[in-house]
Amino acid sequence: MSFCDAVWEDVAPLRQSILAQPFLAELADGSLPPDSFRHYIVQDSLYLAEYARVLAIAAARAPSAAARLEFSDGAKVAVQVEEILHQTFFEHFDITPAMVAMSEPSPVCLGYTGYLASLAATRSYKELIAGILPCFSVYWEVGCAIKSIAGSPNPYEAWITTYADPGFGEATRRVSALVDHAASVSTPSVRAAMAKAFRTATRYEWMFWDSAYRQLDWPI
Template identity: 75%
Template sequence: MSFCDTIWQELAPLRRAILDQPFLAELADGSLAPESFRHYMLQDSLYLAEYARALAIASARAPTAAGRLEFSDGAKVAVQVEQALHQAFFAKFEVTPEMAQQAEPTPVCLGYTSYLLSLAATRSYEELIAGILPCFWVYWEVGCDIKPRATSPNPYAPWIDTYADPGFGEATARVRALVDEAAASATPATRAAMATAFRNATRYEWMFWDSAYRRETWPV
């Protein structure tokens, strides 16, 4: 099996835990508390701004033209999602510009973005893109899982539609291919480090939704 298929299968229990999140179950049936979704959107906006930086660094470090184009396009899309989808939801869920400007990253948001940027700054290109991939792949799996069972009408339908869109699945497949390509020529030690980066980023995905559901803030 390829690197991506192997690590994806290994993390099946963690992926199941993500799909079983109360946040996502209630988002699917439309019962998620607006306060939890508002918390999520504010934190996701902060996350995507830093994720776009990690993608831009991956583009600069990519050894192939395909990699440079894919990750630069991904950085652009991350900014566009923040500006379009989030602004629409900000208006719908009564998030004012002042609230957005004053939002502070939670421990989970700061931990996740700092981890990705530490990969970008101190680790190999291969580890960086392995850490970038879960944000694509996990969201694609979540979107595809929720879409068939989502209630209609649903206040969260635009979010569901975004991540169940075939175009997002195609982007995910392209990033997967780049990760597999990098892993194929990497040393065993580098592949092990890539697996660690992918695993840690996937853990952060679980933590991100969990913290939003609980509306986590700094404890002190």
């Protein structure tokens, strides 16, 4: 069993908890309150800006040309997705650029991006890319799962389509292959650290949707 298959199986209970999130269930049937989605999409925009930086760092630290290209392209796509958010969802949900500029990262958003930044700054390249992977693999699984049950018409159809797109699935497989290769030439202790980074980032994925559903912000 490959490293990615093993850690994917290891977080199976957490993945089931993600798929059972009220945020995602209501997004699928179109009943998600607009305020919850508005909270999510603003925080996601802030997250993507930082995620793009982390991907760029991964590209700079990558040991092969293929990995440098993959993570450079990933950083570019993250920026492009952020721009698409501004052009589509922001307009549809009455979110202005000024509102985004004035928004602070929520505790969960700051925690997640801060964790990825700490991997980039203080841990190995291998741990970093293992921590990057859940944002690909979890969203691909969620996108496909929701698309199969989504109601129509659905105000969130464009979001569902983005993450169920076969092109996103291919990108997920390419990044998984890079993580698998890194793990295959690593010591058991490094693979354990990679698995920990993957699990931690997957936990943050659950927390991100939960935070958006409950519209959590700083308590004080």
